[in-house]
Amino acid sequence: MSEPARPSIPQTDPRANYLAHKAEIDAAIAAVLEGGRYILGQEVAAFEAEFAAYIGVGHAVGVASGTDALELALRAAGIGSGDAVFTVSPTAVATVAAIERRGATPVLVDIDPTTYTMDPNRLEEAIRSVRRSPSSTVPRPAAIITVHLYGHPADMTAILTIARRYDLVVIEDGAQAHGATWRGRRVGAWGHLAAFSFYPTKNLAALGDGGAVVTDDAGLAERVRLLRQYGWRQRYVSELPGVNSRLDELQAAVLRVKLRHLDRENERRRQIAAAYTRLLADSGLGLPVCRPEAEPVYHQYVVRTPLREALQARLTAAGIGTLVHYPQAVHQQPAYAGRLPLGGPLSHSETAAAQVLSLPMYPELTDEAVRCVAEVIVGRPFDR
Numbered sequence: 352m353s354e355p356a357r358p359s360i361p362q363t364d365p366r367a368n369y370l371a372h373k374a375e376i377d378a379a380i381a382a383v384l385e386g387g388r389y390i391l392g393q394e395v396a397a398f399e400a401e402f403a404a405y406i407g408v409g410h411a412v413g414v415a416s417g418t419d420a421l422e423l424a425l426r427a428a429g430i431g432s433g434d435a436v437f438t439v440s441p442t443a444v445a446t447v448a449a450i451e452r453r454g455a456t457p458v459l460v461d462i463d464p465t466t467y468t469m470d471p472n473r474l475e476e477a478i479r480s481v482r483r484s485p486s487s488t489v490p491r492p493a494a495i496i497t498v499h500l501y502g503h504p505a506d507m508t509a510i511l512t513i514a515r516r517y518d519l520v521v522i523e524d525g526a527q528a529h530g531a532t533w534r535g536r537r538v539g540a541w542g543h544l545a546a547f548s549f550y551p552t553k554n555l556a557a558l559g560d561g562g563a564v565v566t567d568d569a570g571l572a573e574r575v576r577l578l579r580q581y582g583w584r585q586r587y588v589s590e591l592p593g594v595n596s597r598l599d600e601l602q603a604a605v606l607r608v609k610l611r612h613l614d615r616e617n618e619r620r621r622q623i624a625a626a627y628t629r630l631l632a633d634s635g636l637g638l639p640v641c642r643p644e645a646e647p648v649y650h651q652y653v654v655r656t657p658l659r660e661a662l663q664a665r666l667t668a669a670g671i672g673t674l675v676h677y678p679q680a681v682h683q684q685p686a687y688a689g690r691l692p693l694g695g696p697l698s699h700s701e702t703a704a705a706q707v708l709s710l711p712m713y714p715e716l717t718d719e720a721v722r723c724v725a726e727v728i729v730g731r732p733f734d735r
């Protein structure tokens with residue numbers, strides 16, 4: 352079978368980001384290779400300090416992926432079998448998979464259809480309903496994982512108020528929102544813990560897998576630090592039954608370079624989003640909404656339309672890449688359908704899955720390419 356032709360405007364382009372910083376990245380990689388220390392050395396330690404300072408928390412612990420970061424955050428917070436963890440269904444499946452890997456029970460709550468993030472009202476209803484009728488399938492409310500989907504922060508003010516009312520641990524899934532702020536404070540600095548992914552397409556991206564747990568709590572950070580390497584404080588002496596989930600030196604060196612450019616690249620994403628919003632104002636598509644408390648980082652620029660398949664086909668025919676994040680909410684996917692407890696109807700989650708389309712979005716996307724995408728969508732050239 353022949354490979355499909357590469358679109359002339361791809362939806363995402365990690366290679367372009369590497370090329371934008373090639374000299375710095377190549378030098379950083381060469382220094383690690385020549386230094387001879389490849390696991391848990393000075394690059395990981397320096398990246399952890401720099402990333403914690405960037406988010407505005409006391410501690411960051413580098414781990415092997417965003418999925419592991421979620422699982423280790425849950426584990427450090429003592430969440431496991433018998434615990435209900437409230438989260439959303441339109442998310443990377445990793446959010447839910449990490450909860451199940453802990454032996455805890457995900458309870459899925461509907462989203463606010465304007466921001467695609469957890470609806471705090473639905474959250475509180477779900478918590479009340481689980482507390483009213485605890486059962487073996489839906490156990491004790493213990494934690495919330497909020498997802499800052501597409502780079503727009505969830506309503507952390509309302510979610511933390513509810514968490515305090517019911518004494519729940521809050522873990523932020525910041526995998527799509529490095530640098531986004533809610534009320535001027537970075538996401539990742541709101542919850543008890545937060546998990547980040549550095550998958551190659553993320554706003555802060557490694558050249559392979561990587562992740563981090565961040566927290567202001569020294570005790571929780573220490574637990575994650577032990578758990579990521581067999582529970583060792585002292586080599587070969589396991590204080591806890593841990594795992595191997597280490598961020599390696601090469602990825603940390605790359606991430607240190609990219610972190611220096613993150614704010615500028617997020618600003619470029621915001622410019623691209625503003626241009627799309629201006630050019631598509633009369634297109635009839637649903638366009639991203641930004642809450643006044645939020646400064647999003649547009650990991651994705653997501654439009655919505657009941658005619659999604661036709662729109663996607665038109666863009667594909669014009670050589671423009673798009674993706675659907677996500678074509679099925681987690682509770683609709685074969686591995687989970689009919690099996691997970693739902694914290695109420697998930698109608699907004701299901702409508703979003705049927706209608707959303709992610710347009711090309713990455714910092715190296717040119718103004719000309721943005722205009723070209725918009726012209727194909729509206730079906731006519733713009734005045735120049």
Ligand SMILES: Cc1ncc(COP(=O)(O)O)c(C=O)c1O
Nearest residue numbers: 416417418443445526548549550
């Ligand atoms: C919202 C969200 N959570 C978790 C993950 C998992 O991260 P990783 O792929 O690094 O395991 C991702 C990325 O795929 C994500 O987008």
